[in-house]
Amino acid sequence: MGASVGGQLRVGRVYRYASSKDPEPADLDGYPNFYHVTHSPNLNRAQLDAGVNGMAKVEAPDGPRRPAILIRSSPWKAGSEQTPWHDVFNMDSGHVRYFGDHKAGMSVAPGTTTGNAALLEDFAAHQGRTPEQRAASTPLLLFRTVSRSGKTKGHVEFCGLGVIERAERLVQWGGPEHTTFINYVYDIALIDLTNEDDEVCWEWIHSRRDESVSDERALGLAPRAWREWVLHGNSALPRLRRRVARAKVTKVPEQRPKAATTEAKDLELIYKYFDGRKHDFEAVASAVAARVLRGTGNSYLEGWLTRRSGDGGADFVGRLDLGSGLAGTSLVVLGQAKCVKPDSLITAEQIARVVARLRRGWIGVYVTTGAYSVAAQTEMVEDQYPIVLINGLDLVQALRSMARDDHGGDLTACIEHILSGRETAVTNRRPEEILLE
Structure with missing residues (x-):
């Protein structure tokens, strides 16, 4: 035999x-x-x-x-x-x-x-x-x-x-x-x-x-x-390349860390760290968006944070580069950061506000400590919104990976490094100016 x-x-x-x-x-x-x-x-x-x-x-x-x-x-x-x-x-x-x-x-x-x-x-x-x-x-x-x-x-x-x-x-x-x-x-x-x-x-x-x-x-x-x-x-x-055709809607419990796990404790730490200082969360959201987009082998440039507007439209700007030379192109990335209680849901209306500001050649990134409702995801899929959704579990995993790589696993040190060491300025520049850099 x-x-x-x-x-x-x-x-x-x-x-x-x-x-x-x-x-x-x-x-x-x-x-x-x-x-x-x-x-x-x-x-x-x-x-x-x-x-x-x-x-x-x-x-x-x-x-x-x-x-x-x-x-x-x-x-x-x-x-x-x-x-x-x-x-x-x-x-x-x-x-x-x-x-x-x-x-x-x-x-x-x-x-x-x-x-x-x-x-x-x-x-x-x-x-x-x-x-x-x-x-x-x-x-x-x-x-x-x-x-x-x-x-x-x-x-x-x-x-x-x-x-x-x-x-x-x-x-x-x-x-x-x-x-x-x-x-x-x-x-x-x-x-x-x-x-x-x-x-x-x-x-x-x-x-x-x-x-x-x-x-x-x-x-x-x-x-x-x-x-x-x-x-x-x-x-x-x-x-x-291998592609798996499957439903693109993720159930809400799958977007959250399991109770009593290290990831759940990390998410709670992140939420409490930025509770009352939500504008600072935008810097972390920008860094996490860069980590996620680069993680699939893409070239991504962090741009800047926008000034406080309160309209939920855009909090940070970046650029996604595809290909090179004449065989390449660049996309403006418009980001929204939302630090909410980990058991909160982001609605279709909140996502739509970001999508409404996108122009041709732009994509959106939404980063939250919460989760996205099934209705919001369904609308995004059906209407083919050009937007990347990063939920609380994705956020924690990205930050924890950054902490392991550069800060000996210290999550708080990683967050403080992002806030203190960033060169990203807060500005009123037009998003399309990122294409000139």
Whole structure:
């Protein structure tokens, strides 16, 4: 039984990742056995023991080829001294933001750690200019650790097949010395697997591990969208990216932190901090909007805060840049900040006031400590309002992520830094002037 090639990895399915590393049986404790699904007879086992797990290269007919890189993210480690970063998995929109493996206190160069070296090499290959170069590049198989039965280890969820779009050096905070260090972060596009029923067949990876199989022959077993990407390159990613068509209305309880959680305490702290000084909240709302919009790989410029008007129309201005040069454009971002009790609801009328001030080429961002009513969201979807809604839970998660990255997890210090260190001026300038900067 153990001699056959593994099966299919299905997006969203949880697999048992047992310490025994045995491919049999096919199911363990009610979950598919990871080692059974990824089994390659007479070859080393696929591993997820590290964050970045690059399979050994083979000498294929077309030259050296790495069969796959398996990436594992462990959300339960996020914010710790050794793992201060917070990976972002937006599977519905086909985007993953993954931090490399350089850590505080390491003496080696950031790009030479095992994980970063493999991903940077793959990033260069993913930028290949010819189909032949891209056919030899390494597919990324992404997983994240999930908790089951109160345990944080032993189960992983398959999150999809990826291509690296961008690699960026950045400064992070962490380690027992509470110091800064350099690391890499990768923006990864998840490839559409609709044609394969949201599955990746292990036979494709197995063929890439066979040194007698050419790149072209192995490519014949790849998912359709991957073959399209190999043929056309990164210019095809917008149409090949994974998208999940689902209702765009989020229930009110899902917009709020669960009671008695750290996030609920954080939201209450934020509300009380700005109660009676709501105008100061606009600076934090502007910073959070920038964090959220940049989090999907976009280029965003914070502009300025507007003077108090009391009309609920606009509190801050920013600019969203898409593309570059002649192939790019910029959008004016008009922001509204609303610091209300966490159990409050934002109505359709309140959102409509922001939308009414938008011109062609402008979008709105609404940031609140509360939640958006179902009626407000339904009207936004039906009327196709060009506006981004950031609720109380989104706000807390963004601020907490900023606090972990730059302030050792101190949320109050993060807020005070935003208020005291911002260069954004309060002004009466016209929003469209942001396009000139």
